[in-house]
Amino acid sequence: MKSHLLFIVVLFCTLSAYSQINTRAPWVWMKGDNTIDQYGLYGEQTITNSQSKPGARNIASTWRDPAGNLWLLGGLGMGASQYGFLNDLWKFEPASNKWTWMKGDTEPDQLPVYGNNGTAASVNKPGGIYSGISWVDGSGKFWLFGGYGYGSDGVGLLNTLWNYDPVSNEWTWVMGDQQINRTGNYGTNGHAHAQNLPGARYCSVSWTDNNGDLWLFGGYGYGTHPDESGPLNDVWKFSVVTREWTWIKGDSLIAAKGHYGTKSVSAPDNNPGSRYISTSWKDATGNIWIFGGQGYDENTMGILNDLWKFDAGTQGWTWVSGDNAIDQPGHYGTRGIPSNAVQPGARYIASSWADLSGDFWLFGGYGYDTAQTGYLNDLWRFSPQTGNWTWAKGDPVIDQPAIYGTQCLADSSNKSGSRMSSISWTDGVGNLWVFGGYGYDSTNSGSLNDLWKISSEQLILPVKLLDFHGLLKNEMADLFWDSENESGFSHYTIQRSFDGIRFNDLMTVAGNRVSGQHSYTRTDSDLMTHSWQKVFYRLQMTDMNGQRSYSRVLLLSHEPAKTKMSIYPNPAQQHINIQMSLTSGEQLEGRIYNAGGILVQQFEQSTAAGTGSLSIDIDRLPAGTYILSVRGKNFQSSQSFIKQ
Numbered sequence: 001m002k003s004h005l006l007f008i009v010v011l012f013c014t015l016s017a018y019s020q021i022n023t024r025a026p027w028v029w030m031k032g033d034n035t036i037d038q039y040g041l042y043g044e045q046t047i048t049n050s051q052s053k054p055g056a057r058n059i060a061s062t063w064r065d066p067a068g069n070l071w072l073l074g075g076l077g078m079g080a081s082q083y084g085f086l087n088d089l090w091k092f093e094p095a096s097n098k099w100t101w102m103k104g105d106t107e108p109d110q111l112p113v114y115g116n117n118g119t120a121a122s123v124n125k126p127g128g129i130y131s132g133i134s135w136v137d138g139s140g141k142f143w144l145f146g147g148y149g150y151g152s153d154g155v156g157l158l159n160t161l162w163n164y165d166p167v168s169n170e171w172t173w174v175m176g177d178q179q180i181n182r183t184g185n186y187g188t189n190g191h192a193h194a195q196n197l198p199g200a201r202y203c204s205v206s207w208t209d210n211n212g213d214l215w216l217f218g219g220y221g222y223g224t225h226p227d228e229s230g231p232l233n234d235v236w237k238f239s240v241v242t243r244e245w246t247w248i249k250g251d252s253l254i255a256a257k258g259h260y261g262t263k264s265v266s267a268p269d270n271n272p273g274s275r276y277i278s279t280s281w282k283d284a285t286g287n288i289w290i291f292g293g294q295g296y297d298e299n300t301m302g303i304l305n306d307l308w309k310f311d312a313g314t315q316g317w318t319w320v321s322g323d324n325a326i327d328q329p330g331h332y333g334t335r336g337i338p339s340n341a342v343q344p345g346a347r348y349i350a351s352s353w354a355d356l357s358g359d360f361w362l363f364g365g366y367g368y369d370t371a372q373t374g375y376l377n378d379l380w381r382f383s384p385q386t387g388n389w390t391w392a393k394g395d396p397v398i399d400q401p402a403i404y405g406t407q408c409l410a411d412s413s414n415k416s417g418s419r420m421s422s423i424s425w426t427d428g429v430g431n432l433w434v435f436g437g438y439g440y441d442s443t444n445s446g447s448l449n450d451l452w453k454i455s456s457e458q459l460i461l462p463v464k465l466l467d468f469h470g471l472l473k474n475e476m477a478d479l480f481w482d483s484e485n486e487s488g489f490s491h492y493t494i495q496r497s498f499d500g501i502r503f504n505d506l507m508t509v510a511g512n513r514v515s516g517q518h519s520y521t522r523t524d525s526d527l528m529t530h531s532w533q534k535v536f537y538r539l540q541m542t543d544m545n546g547q548r549s550y551s552r553v554l555l556l557s558h559e560p561a562k563t564k565m566s567i568y569p570n571p572a573q574q575h576i577n578i579q580m581s582l583t584s585g586e587q588l589e590g591r592i593y594n595a596g597g598i599l600v601q602q603f604e605q606s607t608a609a610g611t612g613s614l615s616i617d618i619d620r621l622p623a624g625t626y627i628l629s630v631r632g633k634n635f636q637s638s639q640s641f642i643k644q
Contacts, residue, residue, distance in 0.1 A: 021336040021381060021392040022489075022543055025458035026410040029450060030097060032436070034404040036446030039078045040088070040106070046169065048100045054090050055079055056447035058421035058438040059203075059349070061132040063142045065166065068428040069093050071142065072435070074104070074149070076130040077447045084108025085128025085149050089164075092435075092451070094427050097408070103169060111150050112160075114173040124171040126162055127151070131202035133219070137240050138212035141165050145176070145216065148202040156180030157200035157221050157229065161238075174243065181229070183222045186247045196245040198236050199223055203276040203349075209312050210286040214238040217290065217310070220276035223253045230254030231274035231295045235310070248315055257296050260306075260324045264387070270317040272308050273297055277348040277421075281360045283384060286312040289360060291322070292367070294348045302326025303346035303367050307382070321387065329368045330378070330396065338390040344380050345369060351424035353432045355456035359383050361432055363394075364439070366420040374398025375418035375439045381459070392459055401440045402450070416452045417441060430456045466517070467599060468551050469591075470537060471627060471638060477524040477556055479537060480593065484517045493540040494522060500536045500553065533557060565630060571642035578614040578630065585609050586632035590616070593627045600626070618643055 032038075032053055040055030057077025064070055070092040079086060088104035104110075104125060112127035126132070127150030135143040142164040151158055160176035176182075176197060184199030201221025208214055216236040222229050234250035250256070250271060258273030275295025282288050292304045306322035322328075322343055330345030347367025354360055362380040367373055378394035394400075394415065402417030419439025426432055432455070436448045466482040479494065489511040495503040506526075512518045527535065539551040565580045578590075585608045592601040600621060605614055618626075621643045629638040 021338075021390050022459055023336040023393055024412040025393070025455060026412045027393075027414040027416055028410045028453045029404045029407050029414060030433075030453050031092075031099070031407070031451035032449040034402070034441055034450060036441050036444055036448060037078065037083075038449050040080055040449075042080055042088075042101045042106045045101055045103065048093075048096070048098050050098055052099045052101055054088065054099060054101075054436070054449055055086075056449040057086060057436055058447055059130040060086075060423055060436070061129070061134045061144060061147065062423045062425065063134050063136050064425040064427075065136065066140050070423070070425050070433065070435070071102075071166070072423060073132065073134070073144065074126070074129045074147075075436075077108075077436070078449075079108045080106040082107050082109075083447075085110075085130060085155070087112075087126055087128045087149075091166075094431070094433070102166075103171075109150070112152070112178075114152075114160075114178055117173055117175070120163075120165065120168065120170040120172040122170055124173060126160075126171065129158070132158075133202075133204045133206045133216060135206055135208045135214045137208065137214070143174075143214060143238075143240075145206075146198070146201045146204065146219070146221070151180040152178040154180055157182075157202060159184070159198060159200040159221075181222065183224055183226050184234075184252070186224060186234075186252045189247055189249075192237075192239065192242065192244040192246040194244055196247060198234070198245065199232075201232060201276075204232075205278055205280040205288070205290055207280065207282045207288045209237075212240055214240065215288065217280075217288070218250075218272075218275050218278065218293075218295075223251070225253060228254055231276050231301070232256075233258075233272055233274040233295075235315075249317075255296065255301070258298050258306075258324070260298060260319045263319050263321070266311065266314065266316045266318040268316060270319060272306070272317060272319075273304075275304060278304075279348075279350040279352045279362060279365070281352055281354045283354065284358055288312070289320070289384075291352070291362060292344075292347050292350065292365075297324055297326050300326055303348060303373070305330075305344055305346040305367075321382070321389070327368065329370050332370065332378075332391045332396045335391050335393070338381075338383065338386065338388040340388050342391055343389050344378070344391075345376075347376060349420040349437075350376075351422045351434050351437075353424055353426045353456070355426060355432070356430045357456075358385075359456075361392075361456065363424065363432075363434060364416070364419050364422065364437075369395075369397050372398060375400075375420055375445065377402075377416055377418040377439075379454075393454075399440065399445075401442050404442060404450075416450075417448075419448060422448075426456070432456055465539070465541070465551055468539060468554055469593070469629065470554050470556050472556050475528040477527060477535065477537070479522050479524065479554075480520065481539065481551075482517060482519050482599065483511075486511045486516075486518060490542045492520070493542065494524075495538050495540055496524065497536040497538075498530065498532050498534070500534075500555070503536070503538060505540075506537075565637040565639060567628060567639050567641045571644045572618060573644050574619045575615055575617050576628070576641055578616065578628070580607070580613070580630070580635070580637075582607060582609050582632075582635060586635055588614075588630055588632045588635065590614075590628065590630045592616075592618070592621070593629070594624060 043049035055078030057075035060075030129149030132147030199222030201219035204219030273296030275293040278293030333342035345368030347365035350365025417440030422437030
């Protein structure tokens, strides 16, 4: 019989959160039609109805309220029976998976009702409009600026600013012209003034900063010249408190060329070229990120794939990624694997999200695959921490049809069809949502009203291994590990080696495949059939797409320990004393595990050389059997004890 003196090396590891993508994470078709050009079903205004749904549309305006609901205004598409410029307002609640028609008209091409400037009224409403610029302020009210649609004198570019209160369900015309195609009043750069006002425009980038101010970049419209409209690169800020605009940065005329500077280096004269229908995100610190669009590189107008960051603090631009030349194809690399050599092709009117971990996601749009232009359905992730893109899902070729599957049922074969000008938002638990746009159902291209969801948590791999340890007992090895982030994860394979070099598969353990923390315990009862002094274990972790990663190696040994440890009293009630013989001073780390291998208590203690003791309070532990593991640079030992 071999000695029962235990010698254990416990290794802890955390795998990178910015590794591979689970390419098999499923799209889910949640709502709407699986065929193009469908009319809306309105029901009764403000009354939620499971049958209600917006008609197919694209380039609508949208907000996400503090409760995580999606609000949708207008767009170019289908009313109850006709196609045109819409002004209907809808709310979608993810919890119930239902739409509610809140306000506006059931048919397109309606004229606005302005009412009195600055005064809310139930009859006030924007006219039919698409590509309006939208925000949510700190109080949960919605703001709408510009767009292309109906003013008092016809159809064109708008510069009216509206406010919507979801509590009262009323619109307020705040400022701006009732007439279309108005030029801007820039005033003095950097100075707010009541007379300042951006020119009429649509397809701009907008965001709300951490102070509650509303920001606006570029778009297609008017600068200061009344006879010229085109792409813009001006940056504006609107104070919700003072109701004043400030021209912050950029040019007051259209068609400004870009100044890229050095990639990843901020400089005062850096500036993106004039552009519109770009894609954007806001990060946790309030910085805005802008990708692509239709506009100017350093010389020429075309389709862009450059990524820029605007620092809210310094108000400076940095060219982060992508090309400083128009019309660049995509470099896809290997699906699911991040790399500094991959990047999306040039595109415009793509959809975007920022997930709960601060990564950015880009979906579809109109632009380049590897060689040609069309409608896209590729899904990309950008990590601001690594600066790398990852092609996550979708096709590397244009004009792909959708695979709908069954409504509300996840399936790895589902996929959203290629599309542009869709609505997108992130809910409170990290799901990425996309609604409608112009693109492909399963067969044809046209206007869409389908609603899709995909989980950002399921997309991100690998599993995070929190703890891996083992214990020899009665000629068997008990192995314990803790993990989290198993969404989309497949299984563990325990591998064993007697020389630390050649590992063989011992057993397979299925993962839980859901978020949260999980604990595992497995026993190797085959050791008694082998002759050995040391045994090595590791975990091979396999995700749903077949990608693999490994834990560090765990060593268990029957070789006599160089040091001794004893626990008394044993059984114990309120505390245990640990006596050790140390050959040198040590910074010791102690961990206590319950009988199921779950970590329940830990401590650190500095000790001198020689024989010494530690007293550990265990009063809060419930009665049962526990394993104490203590390790230092030159000391490793484990022993069980009983808490009465």
